[in-house]
Structure formats: C-alpha cells, structure tokens
Amino acid sequence: MTVRIGVIGTGAIGREHARRINQVLGGARIVALSDVNVASAEAVKAEIAPKATVYDTGEALIASPDVDAVLVTSWGATHEQYVLAAIAAGKPCFCEKPLATTAEGAKRIVDLEVGYGKRLVQVGFMRRYDAGYVALKQVVDSQIGAPIMVHAAHRNPAVPEQYVTPMAIHDTMIHEIDVLRWLLDDDYVSARVLYPRSAALSHAKLRDPQVVILETAKGTLIDVEIFVNCAYGYDIQCEVVGEEGVARLPDPMAIEMRLGARKQNAILTDWKDRFIASYDVELQDFIKAAAEGTASGPSSWDGYVAAITSDACVAAQDADGAAVPITLPTRPSLYK
The missing domain is CATH 3.30.360.10 (Dihydrodipicolinate Reductase; domain 2)
Structure with a gap:
C-alpha cells in the first residue's frame, strides 16, 4: 500500500519532510498541500510534488477522501486544531512539536484520541530515532x-x-x-x-x-x-x-x-545537520504505522507530558531557584 499523505504547512520543515517522503523514503507519496501562504504551497507542488492538490485550508485537506494520513508542520499555535480534525476523521497524523501550545490543548487531543480508541498521532520528537x-x-x-x-x-x-x-x-x-x-x-x-x-x-x-x-x-x-x-x-x-x-x-x-x-x-x-538522519527514520516509522491505519513512536501522551513539564519549567524560571512540582494525571491504558 502506498500511503497518500497531505502536508499542512509548507515552510522549511514541511518542505523538507515533503522532499523526504517523495524522494528518499518508500511507501508513501505527497498528494495534498495546504498553507496560509498559498504561494508557498504552490512552490512545493512545483518543486517536489507536481501531482499534489493544493487545498485552501488544512481542514479541507484532512477531509479529502484522497488523503490517507496527515503531516502537521504549520505554525505551532495551529497544531491543536489540525490534529483534532485528523483524529475526528480517523486519519493517522504526524505532528511536529509542539503537539499543542498549552497543556490544556494537548489534553484535549489525548482525550479525543482515547475516545476514538486507537492511536492515531505521532509527535515529532526525532531524538528518539537518533x-x-x-x-x-x-x-x-x-x-x-x-x-x-x-x-x-x-x-x-x-x-x-x-x-x-x-x-x-x-x-x-x-x-x-x-x-x-x-x-x-x-x-x-x-x-x-x-x-x-x-x-x-x-x-x-x-x-x-x-x-x-x-x-x-x-x-x-x-x-x-x-x-x-x-x-x-x-x-x-x-x-x-x-x-x-x-x-x-x-x-x-x-x-x-x-x-x-x-x-x-x-x-x-x-541543528538540521545534527539530526538529519533521524528525520528519515522517524518518518519511515510513521509511514509504516499509517499503512496499518495507526501510529507509533512518541504519542499524544508524550506530547501532553512534555507540555505539563514545560509549563512547570517556565514557572521555575521565576521561582528564585525553588522547586516547582510536576504532577501528572493517570496515564490512559491506550498509552501503556
């Protein structure tokens, strides 16, 4: 099976991932592109994915029956809305970090995925693949x-x-x-x-x-x-x-x-040179899981825990050296 992937966000990392999928890795091809800067999406289409369709919105791309799986590489503040839409559509989704810009947003993603009953999200923590x-x-x-x-x-x-x-x-x-x-x-x-x-x-x-x-x-x-x-x-x-x-x-x-x-x-x-090989391994792992309608690697739960920990660390920046507690909810069985 060739996984048909849509890319939301065609800036530097989105462009590089599209190139990787179409020119380096196996088992997938880019069939759809979307960016708030339409010229950026059109440029990636011309240079990397000439057969891809450019969609006006990320939501339209996710809803397309021609798209099997989604890469979210847009501005961080938009990640939550696109990941939620991908889960609702039942489509595997690779999301570059952050999963969401707040712990509350990450929790909404975890809750929806748990409710769906199957892992669909992989977060772009590429060091695990280094x-x-x-x-x-x-x-x-x-x-x-x-x-x-x-x-x-x-x-x-x-x-x-x-x-x-x-x-x-x-x-x-x-x-x-x-x-x-x-x-x-x-x-x-x-x-x-x-x-x-x-x-x-x-x-x-x-x-x-x-x-x-x-x-x-x-x-x-x-x-x-x-x-x-x-x-x-x-x-x-x-x-x-x-x-x-x-x-x-x-x-x-x-x-x-x-x-x-x-x-x-x-x-x-x-940094791109330091971890360049890990991106190949990371995305190949996503493609393999997406071909089976699921996701592997760093999960929504990992993204949620990272958000909670980040918030505590930022609070500690203004705590004059005092310890700030990090309290995690019970991990859902989906992620155990």
Missing part, C-alpha cells in the same frame, strides 16, 4: 546499573533577537524533556531553574545560559544546561551516571585533523 540516543538507551537499560544522575547540555551558536527566556524551555529544552524521560523510562516530579551570570551575547529579555534541574519519580537527578548563544557551534551532550558505570552520548562523526600545529575536528553549527 542512532546515538538509541545506542545510549541500550546501554542505560542493560549495562551501567540504575541511573543516578544525568548531565546534559543543549548549546546553540546564536538565536534571533526575538528569542526570550521562556523559549529556552518551549523551543529548545523541549527535546531534552522528551528524550530524557524516554531514555530513563521515568517521569519528572519537580523542576528548578538556576542562572549563572549572563553571557555577553544575551539581552534584556533573555537570561542565557540557564540550568534546569529535574528530579524523577525514581530519584534520578538531571541537570540540563541551556546555552543558546554559546557562539562556537551546535552541541548536544548527555552523560548518564549509573550505579555501575557511566555512559555518554557519542558526538557526531567528524574527521580529526592535525593541522597548523593543532589537533582539531569540526563542530556542527546547524
């Missing part, structure tokens, strides 16, 4: 004993001037929030935020860097450094300290050189 994280999880699960501590860092070379303090959680650390919970098979119970002195490239509306400290239900203590103006490159680090050993996320492969009286290797500067 080869390095997959290898790290295998070691954490089987070789180093119970995790005691995690030291992680998320460093960007620079961010736009409109990037402000809460975005360090919602736009940046959201990936650590999901992948560390998956890595440890654990849930968070509290969050604290501490600030060192501000970096020179920070500004009045951005406290940078910051350190988020998460405690889990099993007692693991996690510290995540978020440094979005580190200047030197895009650098993702993760070290898990277990009862019997320590495991580190491998750096991306790079050629080591001895050049100009220095020993050196290049560091990536673009």
